[in-house]
Amino acid sequence: MSEDILDRNLTLEVVRVTEAAAIAASEMMGKGDEKAADQAAVDAMRSALNKLDIKGKVVIGEGERDEAPMLFIGEEVGRGEGPEADIALDPLEGTTITAKGLPNSLSVLAIGSKGSLLHAPDVYMDKIAVGGGLPEAVVDLDATPAENIHSLAKAKNLKPSEIVACILDRPRHAELIAAVRGTGARIQLIGDGDVYGVMATAMAETGIDIYMGIGGAPEGVLAAAALRCIGGQLQGRLVFRNDDERVRAEKVGIADLAAKYTMSEMARGDVIFSATGVTDGAMLQGVKRRGSMTSTHSVVMRSRTGTVRWIKAQQDLERRRLPS
Numbered sequence: 001m002s003e004d005i006l007d008r009n010l011t012l013e014v015v016r017v018t019e020a021a022a023i024a025a026s027e028m029m030g031k032g033d034e035k036a037a038d039q040a041a042v043d044a045m046r047s048a049l050n051k052l053d054i055k056g057k058v059v060i061g062e063g064e065r066d067e068a069p070m071l072f073i074g075e076e077v078g079r080g081e082g083p084e085a086d087i088a089l090d091p092l093e094g095t096t097i098t099a100k101g102l103p104n105s106l107s108v109l110a111i112g113s114k115g116s117l118l119h120a121p122d123v124y125m126d127k128i129a130v131g132g133g134l135p136e137a138v139v140d141l142d143a144t145p146a147e148n149i150h151s152l153a154k155a156k157n158l159k160p161s162e163i164v165a166c167i168l169d170r171p172r173h174a175e176l177i178a179a180v181r182g183t184g185a186r187i188q189l190i191g192d193g194d195v196y197g198v199m200a201t202a203m204a205e206t207g208i209d210i211y212m213g214i215g216g217a218p219e220g221v222l223a224a225a226a227l228r229c230i231g232g233q234l235q236g237r238l239v240f241r242n243d244d245e246r247v248r249a250e251k252v253g254i255a256d257l258a259a260k261y262t263m264s265e266m267a268r269g270d271v272i273f274s275a276t277g278v279t280d281g282a283m284l285q286g287v288k289r290r291g292s293m294t295s296t297h298s299v300v301m302r303s304r305t306g307t308v309r310w311i312k313a314q315q316d317l318e319r320r321r322l323p324s
Contacts, residue, residue, distance in 0.1 A: 010052070010053075010054070010111070010272065011272050011300060011302055011307075012300070013051075013052055014052075014109060014111060014272050014274045014300060015274050015276070015298050015300045015311055015313075016048060017045055017048040017049055017052070017109055017274065018045070018106075018107040018108065018109050018274045018275060018276035018298060019107075019276050019296045019298060019313060019315075020044040020045060020047070020048040021041040021042075021044045021045035021048070021091045021092065021107035021109075021276070022041070022106070022107040022276035022277065022278045022286075022287055022296060022298075023044065023287055023294055023296065023315075023317075024040040024041055024043065024044035025037050025038075025040050025041040025044075025091070025092045025098055025105070025107065025278045025287075026098075026278050026279075026286065026287035026289070027040060028040055028098065028099065029098055029099075029101050029278065029279060029286075029287075030099070030100065030101030031099065032099050032100070033099055034095040034096055034098070034099045035095075037092060037095055037098045037099055038091065038092045038095045041091035041092035041107055041278075042062060042070060042071055042091045042092075043070075044091070045071065045089065045091040045107065045109070046070050046071050046077065049071075049077040049078060049087070049089075050077055050078060050079065051079065052077075052078045052079065052082075053078065053079050053081050053082035054077075054078035054079070054081075054082045054083055054084075054085045054111070055076070055078055055080055055081070055082060055083065055084045055085065056076065056077040056078040056084075056085045056086075056087045056111070057074065057075070057076055057077070057084075057085070057086060057087060057114075058071055058072065058073055058074065058075045058076075058077060058087045058088075058089065059073065059086045059087060059088060059117050059118075059119050060073070060087075060088035060089065060090075060110075060117065060119075060120060060218040060221050060222065061073045061075065061087075061088075061089055061218075062091075063122055071089060071091065073119075073122075073252075083113070083114075084113070084114040085111050085112065085113060085114060086111070086112045086113070086114055086115065086116050086117040087109070087110070087111055088109070088110040088111075088112075088117050088218070088221050088222050088225060089108065089109045089110070089222075090106075090107070090108045090109075090195065090218070090219065090222060091107055092105065092106075092107060092278065093105060093106045093107070093108050093192075093193050093195050093196065093219065093222075094106065094192045094193040094196075094278070094279075095192070096191060096192050097191055097192045097193065097279065098278055098279060101279065102191060102279065103279055103280055103281045103282070104190065104193050104196045104279065104281035104282065104283070105192070105193060105277075105278040105279045105281075105286075106193065106195065106196055106275045106276065106277060106278060106281075106284065107275065107276045107278060108195055108222055108226075108273070108274070108275045109273070109274050109275075110221070110222055110225035110226070110267070110271055110272065110273045110274075111271070111272045112225065112267065112268070112269055112270065112271040112272070113269050113270055115268075115269075116267065116268045116269040116270070116271060117221055117225065117266070117267055117268075117271075118221050118224075118261065118265065118266040118267070119252045119253055119254075120217040120218055120220060120221050120238070120252070120254075120266070121217060121238070121245070121248045121249045121251075121252050121254065122216070122217065122218060122248070123216075123217050123238055123239065123240055123241075123245045123248065123249065124214050124215070124216065124217060124238070124239035124240075124241070125214065125215060125216065125217035125219075125220040125236045125237065125238055125239060126141060126213070126214045126236065126237045126239050127141075127194070127198065127211065127212070127213065127214070127215060127220055127223070127234065127235065127236045128140070128141050128148065128210070128211065128212050128234070128235050129197075129198040129201050129210065129211040129223065129227065129232060129233065129234040129235075130152060130201050130209065130210050130211075130232060130233050131201040131202035131203070131209070131231065131232045132202055132230065132231025132232050133231070134152075134155050134156070134233065135155055136233075137233075138151055138152055138155045138233065139151060139152055139210065139233065139235075140235065141235040141236070141237055141260055142260070144179065145176055145179035145180050145183070145212065146179055146180075146182065146183050148210065148212070149163055149165070149180060149183040149185045149210070150183065152209060152210055153185075156209070159184070160183045160184045160185050161184040161185065161186070163183075163185040163186070163209045163210065164185070164186045164187070164188055164207055164208055164209050164210075165180050165185055165186070165187050165188070165208075165209065165210045165211070165212055166187075166188050166190060166197040166200055166201070166208045166210070166211045166212075167180070167187055167188075167189055167190070167197075167211075167212055167213045168189070168190055168191075168192070168194055168197070168213050168214070168215055169189040169190060169191055170213075170214075172214060173213050173214070176212060176213055177189075180212070188207075188208060194211070194213075194215035194216065194219050194220075194223070195219045195222050195223045195226065195275075196281065196283065197211045197215075197223075198211045198220075198223035198226070198227065198232075198234060199223065199226045199227070199230070199275070199283065200282065200283060201232060202226075202227060202230045202231055202232040203230070203282075203283055205282060205283070206282040206283055207282070214239055217236070217238055220234075220236040220261075220266060221266050221267065222273075224236070224261075224263045224264075224266035224267040225266075225267040225271045225273045225303075226273045226275070226301065227263050228263060228264065228267045228271050228273075228303040229271065229272075229273050229301030229302060229303045229306065229307075229308065230301055230306075230308055231306075232263070233263060234262070234263040234266070235260055235261065235262060235263075236260070236261045236266065237258070237259065237260045237261065238254065238257060238259075240257065267303070269303075270302070270303055270304040271302070271303040271304075272300070272301070272302050272303075273300070273301045273302075273303075274298060274299070274300040274301075275298065275299050275300075276296050276297070276298040277296070277297045277298070283299070284297045284298070284299065285297035285312075292316050292317050292318035292319070293314060293315070293316055293317075294314070294315050294316075294317055295312065295313065295314045295315075296311075296312070296313050296315070297310075297311070297312050298310070298311045298312075298313070299311070
């Protein structure tokens with residue numbers, strides 16, 4: 001299928017989808033209700049997606065059909081007219097941090113031509129990522145944390161103590177955190193949001209040099225789509241806790257359960273990625289409200305052209321609710 005199917009108009013329309021989800025989720029910011037925040041984002045994203053001129057199928061979504069009433073894996077979205085497309089989405093990356101009013105929650109969406117995105121099951125994935133402009137394979141999932149920190153520091157002409165690693169703050173990462181600290185490197189622990197963590201490695205303003213650790217496999221595919229656009233390196237390997245998760249992976253077509261995936265194996269061909277901030281973060285500002293006026297801050301990218309657009313928008317929600 002031609003990579004020309006994702007045209008410029010669709011690139012800008014995708015931003016409206018993440019804007020809608022972010023605005024809806026922001027109404028629940030700091031209210032302590034994770035489920036309500038996530039549901040608001042899901043409802044808004046689904047409604048906006050169904051206005052796009054695509055024949056879309058969700059390949060990374062809210063879960064399997066019996067677990068999620070909408071935006072489930074396999075659900076068809078869009079107007080049913082236009083190109084066939086794979087959809088990977090997380091209407092609210094960071095439900096907990098949104099509910100607590102903490103930084104760096106996002107609404108994220110990736111669209112690729114049919115067959116372009118890895119159909120990753122909803123299991124864990126071990127990941128390592130760095131930004132662009134570095135030697136190929138400068139870090140490796142099979143190397144030790146110390147080896148990766150020292151290799152990256154050498155490539156960047158820095159001391160290990162000048163490297164900043166981003167790691168999810170989880171008990172499972174106790175040994176990883178200790179190993180990274182043992183090199184003298186600094187660490188930024190995050191409570192949630194490993195799509196942000198991976199993207200942050202490619203954006204100098206975040207101060208993050210490397211992302212390491214185990215997070216969600218669906219988030220790995222979304223992060224791969226983003227890095228394909230802005231440049232960087234990402235490796236991932238599925239992590240299974242039980243036989244049920246292995247069966248789930250086999251059902252979606254994963255033949256080699258121990259495979260180490262590269263960025264381009266998780267997101268191939270032409271991909272569009274959009275993220276809108278829900279709460280303020282190092283990369284994107286969160287949704288701001290003043291009366292009926294709402295402002296958003298988004299980034300939208302396309303892998304084919306390498307174009308990255310930062311978009312600040314204002315919307316009058318009252319005017320949008322008026323009948324046409």
